[in-house]
Amino acid sequence: MPPALIALAVATFAIGTSEFVIMGLLPDLSIDLGVSIPAAGLLVSAYALTVTFGGPVVTLFAGRLERKRALLWLIGIFITGNILCAIAPNYTLLMIARIVTALSHASFFGIGVVVAADLVPYEKRSSAIALMFSGLTLANVGGVPLGTMLGHEMGWRSTFWALLPIAILATALLVIFVKPKPQDKPSTSMLREFVVLGRPQVLLTLGMSATISIALFSVLTYIAPLLESTAGMTTAEISAVLLLFGAGNLTGVLLGGKLADRNQMAAILGVFGVLLALYLALTVTSFWAWTASVTFFLLGAATFAPGPALQTRVLDYAKDAPNVSATLIHSAFNLGNAAGAWVGGIALTAGATYAQLPWIGVAFGALALALAFYAKKLGQRSAAAS
Template sequence: MPIALLALAIASFGIGTSEFIIMGILPDVARDLSVSIPRAGLLVTAYALTVTLGGPFVAVAAGRLPRKTALILLMGVFTAGNVACALAGDYWMLLAGRILAALSHGSFFGIGVVVAASVVPRERRSMAIALMFSGLTFANVTGVPLGAMLGHWAGWRSTFWAIVPIGLISAAALVAFVPKTEKPAEGDGSLADFRILGRPQILLTVAISVAGSAALFAVLTYIAPLLTSTANLSQQVISVALLLFGVGNFVGMLAGGRLADWRQMPAILGLLGLLVVIYASFAFTSHATIPAVASMLLIGAVSFATSPGLQTRAIEFAPEAPGVSATLMQSGFNLGNALGAWIGGMALEAGLEYGQLPWLATALTVVALVIALASVALERRNPKPQFAA
């Protein structure tokens, strides 16, 4: 493994921890800043929307810089955002810190994906991207729970202070290990880079990501009440299930990278088809402890296994602006997160029971599979261009 991938993985670990840690310390934040839980929850929404809407524009703004320089500056923005969160004296300063940190998120992963693909042979690109994103999935297993424990013990600000040295270490690793190149992060570093949005294959690939993540979060957002209502699981068992979900993310990401390097679209189609079966089965397995916990492991693994192939596909269809394309994938994933939570909530308000949410996830995954089949059909008529990282 090129050591540059380790530097990118460390950075993705820090970013992943920062993104998701707020959920574990939300009650502490709300109580300390004297705001309601729903208002504190806007800290999650604001972060996701900033990644979705702001990421591509930040990627374009960084377009004239060499990729290594862009990554280091973005990690500096990320670190500054977490310092602002740690120093926040009121809700609005904390919100501003979260938005500042989020501005670096999508574009860092977008440019990082291109760098990861450039340091390995063509046939190992998806695995390299998976190794970079393994830091993000590993954050769900270790960084987030440990950060939440620290926040409960020493105050929620200590959690953000703990992320700051991760940002500094990541920046130092990027300086030391990412190859120096004068090649810019993007095409011409202007809004003209958004012309790739007129390319059907880019839109289809982003749409697969949106539908797939919406399916996941339609269930995951409400997983605690779902497992409580169907299998009467205790909070301790639900915590174990979520831990195994995180382990599945890590394993699935790496396995998905290897599969995508072998056969990209057959792997994506097969994984989406398998997800349809897993979600449909979860409507039944969620009613018993061991099958429910095992299903969480499978959902975590297979849902994240599609990511490396989709990321690789996005940059291959946008050789003149790969960083913007990869950043759009991050926007799509975060948009899907928000849509899945909203669709699941609307369905529950309309009378759907928690135990029926897996059927909703099944339907959304079928949508993702249909889009993927349309992408394959289009590629047969118009083969992908050659991407030279």
């Protein structure tokens, strides 16, 4: 493994932990800052929306820098944001601090993907991207649970302070191991970067990314009441299921990278088919603790497995604007996260039971598979025409 990939993985671990750990700290935040839990929950929404809409804009400016320098500026913004979170005296300033932190998120991931893909031979790009994002999956497995535990024991601010040495380590590793390349030239045209949004294959890839996120978060957002009402699981048992889900993330992203290196489109179609089958299975398996646990482990793997293929696919179809196109993937994922929670909430408000939520996953899983088949067909037509 190139040492630069380790540097990128450490950075994604820190960023991923910072993004998700706040969900487990909401009760502590609400008490300390004197706001309701729904108001505290807006910190999560604001972060996701900033990643979705602010990321591409930040990347347009960061893309004018040499990529190593851009990564260092972005990790600097992340460090500044976390310091502001740790010292924020009230809710308003904490909200501003979370928005500052989120500005670095999608841009770092997007530019990092381009750097990771450039570190290895062309046919190994997906595996390199998967190794970079192993840091994000490890954040779900270890960083978030440990950060939440630390916040409960020593106060929520301690969690953000604890992230600083990890981010500083990532910065040092980036300085040492990421080497600028002669062809790593700054982007000169902002308009050219956004032209990629008019390309059907880029839009289809973004659509697939958002759709699988909607499918997941329509269910995962409500996993606690879902498993309580169907399988009668306790809080401790649900925590164990979430840990299994995180372990599945790591397994899936590494396996997905290898599959994508062999055949990108076949990997996407195959994994989307598995996802659809798993959401169908969950409509039944959620009623028993052990079958629900196995299904969520497999869902964790299958949801993260197509990530490397989707990343390399968007790079293939937007070679002249790699920074923004790679960033847009993360914007699409975060938009799907927010939309999935909203769709699930709408269904529950309309009278659906928690046990029926997996059917939303089925619907959006089928849509993702349809988009993938259409993208394949469109690619075949383009190849035949040329």
